[in-house]
Amino acid sequence: MLQTIIQTIESPSAAIRTAAQARIDSLAKPLGSLGRLESIAAQVAAISGTITPEARRKCTIVMAADHGIVDEGIACAPQEVTAIQTINMLKNLTGICALSSSSGARVYVVDIGIKAQISHPDLIERKIRPGTANFAQEAAMERHEAEQAVLTGIQMVQERVNKGYNLIGTGEMGIGNTSCSSAIFMALTGASADEAVGKGGGITDEALALKKQVIAAALARHQPDSRDPLDVLAKVGGLDVAGMVGCFLGAAHSKVPVVIDGFISAAAALVACRFNPLVREYLIPSHRSAEPGFTHIMQELKLEPLLHLDMRLGEGTGCPLAFGIVDAALSMLNTMATFDEAMINRDYLVDIRP
Numbered sequence: 030m031l032q033t034i035i036q037t038i039e040s041p042s043a044a045i046r047t048a049a050q051a052r053i054d055s056l057a058k059p060l061g062s063l064g065r066l067e068s069i070a071a072q073v074a075a076i077s078g079t080i081t082p083e084a085r086r087k088c089t090i091v092m093a094a095d096h097g098i099v100d101e102g103i104a105c106a107p108q109e110v111t112a113i114q115t116i117n118m119l120k121n122l123t124g125i126c127a128l129s130s131s132s133g134a135r136v137y138v139v140d141i142g143i144k145a146q147i148s149h150p151d152l153i154e155r156k157i158r159p160g161t162a163n164f165a166q167e168a169a170m171e172r173h174e175a176e177q178a179v180l181t182g183i184q185m186v187q188e189r190v191n192k193g194y195n196l197i198g199t200g201e202m203g204i205g206n207t208s209c210s211s212a213i214f215m216a217l218t219g220a221s222a223d224e225a226v227g228k229g230g231g232i233t234d235e236a237l238a239l240k241k242q243v244i245a246a247a248l249a250r251h252q253p254d255s256r257d258p259l260d261v262l263a264k265v266g267g268l269d270v271a272g273m274v275g276c277f278l279g280a281a282h283s284k285v286p287v288v289i290d291g292f293i294s295a296a297a298a299l300v301a302c303r304f305n306p307l308v309r310e311y312l313i314p315s316h317r318s319a320e321p322g323f324t325h326i327m328q329e330l331k332l333e334p335l336l337h338l339d340m341r342l343g344e345g346t347g348c349p350l351a352f353g354i355v356d357a358a359l360s361m362l363n364t365m366a367t368f369d370e371a372m373i374n375r376d377y378l379v380d381i382r383p
């Protein structure tokens with residue numbers, strides 16, 4: 030099932046991209062003067078298969094899960110904050126909720142592996158297991174659980190696309206998830222702990238040194254196979270990250286653009302691209318996370334984030350900001366006059382020559 034989806038992802042239309050770029054070049058402005066808005070408009074056109082892509086219906090899918098690695102004392106907050114913040118998401122009180130309301134986007138919250146049980150009518154309950162195991166001691170999860178989490182992410186996107194959403198954001202909530210994201214990045218690329226590991230939500234210098242040591246030792250112990258993304262996810266991954274991998278694969282498979290949020294989301298995007306490199310064509314990176322490994326992942330993916338705002342909250346908070354930029358880019362493509370159309374306005378000129 031997963032293999033079929035991965036293998037049937039198609040490239041966006043190169044012909045439509047060229048035609049959209051030609052239209053953008055014909056608009057009444059100096060060539061290239063709307064910068065990245067131009068490439069984003071052409072990218073969304075190519076993905077949508079039309080040079081006049083309709084206005085976007087936007088939502089962010091937040092994957093919430095717990096991480097056994099927090100037992101090592103290397104996370105920013107107590108584990109229960111995952112559940113508490115998930116409830117706050119459902120009550121519309123978190124950063125992602127506040128930023129989304131200002132951009133007209135919905136937030137969907139998925140329990141893909143929270144350790145606690147939450148009862149709320151708006152929570153999408155898809156718990157694979159109540160948190161991962163501590164990957165410093167044993168594999169984070171079974172291979173079939175990692176696969177199930179990826180499939181869940183794919184299904185979450187397919188359901189939103191069926192409801193009419195055509196721009197998807199990826200978010201997460203999981204205390205300890207910068208540790209597994211760093212471990213995944215190191216396992217896939219061979220990056221060093223100094224390049225890949227940062228302070229996450231905020232830890233002391235001593236805890237950072239310990240975090241690097243714990244992650245390096247876990248990778249030496251488990252020896253995840255860099256050519257097998259499911260092996261990497263199972264041994265040192267997280268249920269939230271695996272769910273987000275599914276969101277990227279699902280979006281590419283359904284031919285909708287998908288926004289990368291911060292460091293955890295970027296690590297998931299990297300995994301998705303290892304499953305199928307065509308996924309990259311569907312990615313829109315929102316902002317540069319202050320987590321140091323983020324920049325290295327962008328280099329690996331040959332992507333450049335749109336915004337530099339010193340953000341490092343996660344939750345999907347970069348997505349609503351990127352949504353606003355995509356909206357603006359499509360408005361340019363759909364409503365701006367061409368040079369020829371603009372020249373008609375010569376008729377309004379009054380001849381003031383003596």
Ligand SMILES: O=C(O)c1ccc[n+]([C@@H]2O[C@H](COP(=O)([O-])O)[C@@H](O)[C@H]2O)c1
Pocket residue numbers: 103104105106201202203204205206207208228229230231290291292293294318319320340341342343344
């Ligand atoms: O996305 C980011 O760039 C980002 C960077 C640092 C921390 N976070 C958030 O903080 C939590 C993980 O931090 P930590 O230190 O517990 O691994 C998790 O809930 C993330 O949403 C997110």
Ligand SMILES: Cc1cc2nc[nH]c2cc1C
Pocket residue numbers: 105106110114202203230342343344
């Ligand atoms: C309060 C809090 C909110 C968060 N949102 C994402 N990660 C978080 C970590 C903490 C600690």
